[in-house]
Amino acid sequence: MWKNKPVLITLFFGLLALITLILYWSIISKPEARKSTNISVIVYGNNPERWTALKKGIEQAASDMDVNVNFLIMSKENDPAEQRATIERAIEDNAKGLLIAATDSSEMADYIKRISEEIPVVMVETTALGVAKYNYISVDNYVMGRKLGAAITKDNSKDTTICIYAPNRQRQSVEERLTGLSDKLEEDGFNLVRWEMGKSDMNEDLFIEAKLKQSYLKGSEKKIAIAALDNNSLELIVGKVENILSTNEFLETVTANPKIYGIGNTDKIVHYLDKGYIEQIVFQNEFNMGYLGMETLLNKMHKTVRRPNVDISFSIVNKETMYLPENERLLFPIVR
């Protein structure tokens, strides 16, 4: 053994130096540099309030999992080009993972598939076409649409015409809700009317106003109910109805308050529900969606075991049930 004395001595001092270095490093190194993972969350639309609950879930996850989150919204309600540019900017800003709610499921599909090869991506709320199910955190939108349909059919007689306003059908989530709602209403024998803007309809406000005025003309015997399938369109419908009802000139022509149903849970929508302007709302647990979306993304980034696929829950509430403890906890997430 001692024939290799120089080798042994070199090995000994080498090991000693290595261990001393590691010890020195472990003593002086501090964990403060750990918070270096940057995650960007890019959602559709230009209404920050619409994402309050999702954002809270994301922030809770960021705090629990020690990461930095950059939350980005668009300047327009639906602009795929802008969303693509925002994603590009986020990647340039050293984002290590992306959480995306696609503004247009079809338009964004190829782009998201391409960037998914460069950076971990998880879709929330609305996916892009072709994205695998395990990279998409959402409620079952079809079932949620059916649930809304069931609430409408329970509340109304079959001679009620159900007007569906779903302008954002470029989003997979809205399309699925619409299918679920339509299926349920048709199954139950209700008459459906889809309010769809034509190419000649330049302004959404005017289009809604025109539709409402047509529906509530004095002498009309038709009973109608309106269903809107996302936050923006629901807020728009309620706002317009309230606006029309408050106009004296128009008030005389109205036969009855219209019944409004919808999917969404912005502060404004909840307030409208509380005021009785909306009959019932179906809302998804966006806090969970945000939290689990982040968790899934981090699991994907660190290639760790992920929570088994959890379906995001949704609830249906009216003015009376909205303050029940189980509902108010989800409708009014506690602000930290």
Place this chain on the structure above:
Amino acid sequence: MKRRIKNFISFIKKYYQTRSIQFNISISFTLISVIAMIFLGATLFYRFSVESQNNAIESNKQLVEQVNLNMDTYLKNMMRISNSMYYSVIKNLDLAQVKPDKEMSLLYEANKDNLVSVACFKEDGQLVGAAPVSTVKSGLNVTTQDWYIRANEKIENIQFSTPHVQNLFENSNYRYYWVVSLSRAVELIEDGNTSRGTLLVDMNFSGIEQLFSKVNAKSTGYIYLTNRNGEIIYHPRQQLLYSHIIAENNFSAAAQEDGYYEERFEGVKRSVIVRTVGYTGWKIISVIPTKDAFPNLIEMRFFAVLIIFLFIVIMSFMNLFVSKRIATPIKKLDASVKDLENEKLNLDIYIGGSYEIRHLGKTIKKVVEQMRKLMDDIVIEQEMKRKNELDILQSQINPHFLYNTLDSIVWMIESDRYEEAMAMVTALANLFRISLSKGKNIITIKDELQHVESYLSIQQVRYKDKFEVAIDISPAILECSTIKLILQPIVENAIYYAMEAMIGDGEIKINGYEKNGDIYIDVTDNGLGMPAEMVDQLLSDNAKIKRRGSGIGLRNIHQRITLYFGEEYGLSIFSEPDEGTTIQIHLPKIPYNELSNKEGKANVEK
């Protein structure tokens, strides 16, 4: 299993036995060091972890006490507001004449950081007054709300609710507040008549939340708050609980008495401290998951393992060094003993190292010296034995030769050849003189030659000059040593074997010369010669050659020379059938004086 262990132990034992002492010492020391370090490390780490856990628990107990104190102050403050509102405002006013809004607003303004609203309701739910001034939601029936029912169920107590969203007043800013309601039944005076009412102080939940958030930032683990039934009032991850992403053992913890206990929840071992808040029966619960008691557990483990590894490396090398120091003297001693095994008795035995090894070395050295002396004694004994054998061999000559010569003398006397008989007796006398040589084995070549000449003179009388003898000895070797009586038997053999069978004149040549520092004496006859097989057998031990003449075999002469001078000397036989035979004597060239002195001494010792 037992057998396997036994086999393993015996394998280890055997393995150890086959390895060097340095290896055994080094491995044993290293193993002991490793076991000791691991044991020490594990003990210290365990001690440290217990100490850390105790510190974390102690620190959290203090935090819980602090939170309890703060909660107590906070709730007392809220109760003070409620009391002031009741005893200083409502009880002193006849509500039919004066509305309490102004006083309520003053009190609200003074405490609005912690309050969302203060309101008083009649028994039927009608609003008496509120601050800030608000309108009750249309169609709202407060008498069905939880805070109202509880206040009127237990009219003597102040009731605290769990957090809920305030559902009382109209608002136009879409804002909803999480509140904890403090409600109590009150007496209202209206037109001098008393009636029951309900006073509600809605505390802003964020007040409680801030209070706990600050403490949670300092604590190991986390601290949460439940009501007496275990329903969550505050939890640092409240929304996750409400969303059922995580779970909490709140009902079980709230059922515990105040103090400290340990539990296992969802597979996680946790230390739990419970403290009940006065007035409300709320429970402050501190949870310290064991892994959080050591925030740097992985780093600590890594650090500990690294330190242990460092010590093991140092110890291993030190052990190598120490074992070398201990083993080297033993190894050197072992090498000396190995040399002994190879019969190298002249080597020095190593003496060094520690006292015991030095002592061992000295003892072995003494033993070796004794052995060496014994060996020398044996060699001398052998020498003596050899000499004795030589003497015996020499003594074999005399009877043969004497018989033959006397036979010749008898034959001469019988033939009346007295002159010749006398000459032969004289020659015989010379022969015996040289044979005896005063007991010496070594004589000069000159004497040996004279001895042969005497012998030849006798034989020539017997054989009537049937052969001729030519002697040519280099004068340079005449004074050199030879063993006595080696030439004569060879000449005798030449006469018997060669000359007797000759029909014509026989010829014997004796040539003595020096070659390559040695002496050679060739006795050549021109007799019948011998085949090669016979030549080969002549000097071997199992020679079965029929003897004649004096009976002194060449083998005896050869043995005498080799015994005395060594294996490289002796006789060589060169013979060709019908050509003759040459017997060559090979002797070392040693001056007679040199050898006779030595032999003289040996004789004296004898």
